[in-house]
Amino acid sequence: MRAxxxxxxxxxxxxxxxxxxxxxxxxxxxxxxxxxxDLRAVEPVSGSDTYQFQRGDVADADAxxxxxxxxxxxxxxxxxxxxxVDRSIDGPDAFIRTNxxxxxxxxxxxxxxxxxxxxxxxxxxxxxxVSTDEVYGSLGFDDPAFTxxxxxAPNSPYAASKAGAxxxxxxxxxxFGLPVVITNCSNNYGPFQHPEKLIPTVIRKALGGEPxxxxxxxxxxxxxxxxxxxxxxxxxxxxxxxxxxxxNFGGNAERRNIDLVHSLCARLDEAxxxxxxxxxxxxxxxxxxxxxxxxxxxxxxxxxxSALGWTPATSFEEGMARTVHWYLxxxxxxxxxxxxxxxxxxxxxxxxx
Ligand code: NAD
Numbered sequence: 001m002r003a004x005x006x007x008x009x010x011x012x013x014x015x016x017x018x019x020x021x022x023x024x025x026x027x028x029x030x031x032x033x034x035x036x037x038d039l040r041a042v043e044p045v046s047g048s049d050t051y052q053f054q055r056g057d058v059a060d061a062d063a064x065x066x067x068x069x070x071x072x073x074x075x076x077x078x079x080x081x082x083x084x085v086d087r088s089i090d091g092p093d094a095f096i097r098t099n100x101x102x103x104x105x106x107x108x109x110x111x112x113x114x115x116x117x118x119x120x121x122x123x124x125x126x127x128x129x130v131s132t133d134e135v136y137g138s139l140g141f142d143d144p145a146f147t148x149x150x151x152x153a154p155n156s157p158y159a160a161s162k163a164g165a166x167x168x169x170x171x172x173x174x175x176f177g178l179p180v181v182i183t184n185c186s187n188n189y190g191p192f193q194h195p196e197k198l199i200p201t202v203i204r205k206a207l208g209g210e211p212x213x214x215x216x217x218x219x220x221x222x223x224x225x226x227x228x229x230x231x232x233x234x235x236x237x238x239x240x241x242x243x244x245x246x247x248n249f250g251g252n253a254e255r256r257n258i259d260l261v262h263s264l265c266a267r268l269d270e271a272x273x274x275x276x277x278x279x280x281x282x283x284x285x286x287x288x289x290x291x292x293x294x295x296x297x298x299x300x301x302x303x304x305x306s307a308l309g310w311t312p313a314t315s316f317e318e319g320m321a322r323t324v325h326w327y328l329x330x331x332x333x334x335x336x337x338x339x340x341x342x343x344x345x346x347x348x349x350x351x352x353x
Contacts, residue, residue: 001238004028004073006058006106007037007080011193012130014041015227016077016234021045028071029053030064031080040333041192058102064109073113074123075238078106079130081162084196088158089291099161100168103129107172107180114178126238127180129169133223133248134159135184138294141221145298148184148246155292170244179243183234186250186299189319190227191326195334198257202264203327204334207272207344211285212265218258218286221296225251226319229312236308247308250299253316258284267324272345 003020007013008029020027022045031037033055045051052071056063058080068076080102082088082095110127117125136146137153154163166182173180189199205212233249241247255263265280274280304310314322327334331346 001074002026002028002072003075003077003238004030004068004071005077005079006030007078008053009033009037009039009041010079010083011036011041011190011197012188012227012230013077013079014038014192015190016079016231017042017051018045019228019231019235021048021051024050026050027052028067028073030056030058030067032057034082036083036194038192038194058106059097061105061108064105065112068109068113073125075126075128076106076110077128077130077234077238078103081165082158084194085134085156085158086290088156088161092157092161095157095161099158100164103165103168107168107178111172111176111178125179126241126243127169127172127178128234128238128241129166129180129182130234131162131166131182131184132159133184133186133250133297133299134294135163135166136297139296139298141296143296143298145250145300146184146248147300148248148303155294159294170246173244181237181241181243182246183237184246184248184299185230185233186223186225186297188227188230189224190323191330192333193227198260199264199323200327200334202261203268203324204344206265206268206280206283207346208340209343210283212261212280212283213287214258214261214284215287215293216289218256218261218284219295220257220293221254221298222257222260223250223297223299224253224255224260224316224319225249225312226314226316226322229314232313233304233308233310236304236310240308242307245307247304247310248299248301249304249310250301251312251316251319252299252301254296254298255316263320264324267320271324271328
């Protein structure tokens, strides 16, 4: 396939780019390289003849239209977004601009391109709109998991901007016949995640001897999926997803935040024991809860299993072991500051897989 990936320098987008290129597909990575984008994550494929990078803004209609027309994609995977919930509370404007307006621009460009493909008699096109389970809101501890039919009830500005984008994507299918597929996935984890996110933060703070911040009492529950399994789901959505279809992805691995942090500390205790013999768990520090913090997310992915034949290949234990190992052997992903690297006890390492 000829796949245009927006946000391909980010955490999930780069994993998708690496997989698509490795599988022999032709890829255009379209990314603005905001603070969250880092081309080191696509270094393993950047020399490939079937890979190209275009720096651009999904909210810039001229730039998007020019790239789509020049590249002529069979599939657009739309992942570019502002993705950090805490930042959306401090400054929602960028979330409205990129996630909502940017998705509108992408859909319009895809629609124009799809109409041209139709006129040329060319075959199938798909627009894969990559979204989150956070659009469904918050569950109580005993509530059933989110299905694709769960009503939307986003609570954070991030979730609301993604929910709005999902509605736009749905409408472009209903009104204009654009072959859109919407996917909603739970929390991803794995290599190349931005250091501000929970798992890299825990590792960095632990090794640095600093307090490990946990919101509230750490009782909020999240479902976790290894990033490569999400990538498999996105490719399945592009190849077998039904136009107008909607698919949830989840790891069937619900964990309380405090339990996740304890399990990370235990892995670090084994891999890099503290000099004083104490557990890193002694550094856990509870901090004031995030406003509007959703209590629990849980995902029912049975539609993706039955309709797409998708199933996560990586158990939570295996995925976490691989993830911790990766960060410990790629200290320069956690910090580029040589003195902080030394303080973490991590050497300068070449990034790559
Ligand atoms: P990320 O923050 O790691 O990466 C986002 C990428 O988008 C970066 O490379 C950034 O430079 C780029 N970008 C931001 N604004 C842009 C713009 N205006 N134009 C072009 N590029 C821009 O995010 P991620 O965690 O990889 O998430 C990717 C997508 O998956 C997002 O749409 C997110 O909502 C969704 N998602 C993420 C998770 C998760 O757990 N991380 C779970 C479900 C869904």
